[in-house]
Amino acid sequence: MIDPVILQQGSDWRAQAEVFDEIFFVFLALGTLVGTIVVAYTLWNVYKYRDDGNRSDEDFDAPVVGELPTGQGGPKAKKLFLSFGLSAIVVISLVVYAYGLLLYVEQGPDDGTEGDIEIMVEGYQYGWAYEYPNGHTERGELIVPADQRIDLNITSRDVWHNFGSSDLRIKSDAIPGDHSETWFAVSSEDVEAQGGEATYRVECFELCGPGHSQMKSQVTVIPQDEWEEWYASTGNSSESASVQPAGAGLTAHSGVSA
Structure with a gap:
């Protein structure tokens, strides 16, 4: 959890507008990066696995209904678990980061002085x-x-x-x-x-x-x-x-x- 003390700037406190602007920028930048990667990877797979008429049905490793990936079933399962793992890391990191800042916004700075x-x-x-x-x-x-x-x-x-x-x-x-x-x-x-x-x-x-x-x-x-x-x-x-x-x-x- 982010300690609100790190939000201090010397003896001053960061304004709510600055905190919300930072959250917006982080989500925008990270969302753009992840979205670009996902779309690029999807387009690459569309091109790589396109039907050009030269692939036989015997070479196609189709998924089986009810099959659960275990992470040890070949490249497909490993890629699936890798994508799930990376997604979980990104989402959890964003939740912890944003929650800490929103707590600061909700509770307000408290530096122990009586000057407010x-x-x-x-x-x-x-x-x-x-x-x-x-x-x-x-x-x-x-x-x-x-x-x-x-x-x-x-x-x-x-x-x-x-x-x-x-x-x-x-x-x-x-x-x-x-x-x-x-x-x-x-x-x-x-x-x-x-x-x-x-x-x-x-x-x-x-x-x-x-x-x-x-x-x-x-x-x-x-x-x-x-x-x-x-x-x-x-x-x-x-x-x-x-x-x-x-x-x-x-x-x-x-x-x-x-």
Whole structure:
């Protein structure tokens, strides 16, 4: 099993989007390679064993109904068991590899620090509300820092919704009276590539009413120092809402205000 610790990059963690992109690339590359080999071998056999009219029936070693290959019955059986063995190795390796990465995506990174930011997300017909640890609430836009894991605690005010972003590779149910959790992270390199501010579209992936198609939002990722300055200006000063550096610890608020 793949230890999630190997997914660290220094003090940072790999984003879900990077993990899913890697899984897709590995399956695509290996599937293309195996498919090319299988098709090429099949075509070679079609050509080699074609009926050119010069082969007698006595030379044809036809399979017998009910015959089970034992691995010792000549070249045919050995080739069969070799192909089964190689296929089993490839499939089992892929399952172990993908399962380890998907466990990391499901459980999220845990490096023992208290620096993760947990944000409450509440869906309603037809929008999204975000509440930060200091009680500040944003509607329609989630503003977060780069190079930091963002934990989302998701629920709904009215009917079933589904909070998701295709670009960030996150998707989680929003159920009235219940909470689901997911996380994401965006690197500063991705933010710089988008001109210093990265934006990702959020949609509802659960049919929730006539306004479902308009239930959109946005995740905005900005550099850490800019986010700290923005965050310090939000919330109630009596609640000691000043932001702390990454690693200092931010705890979740009890819920999203109506």
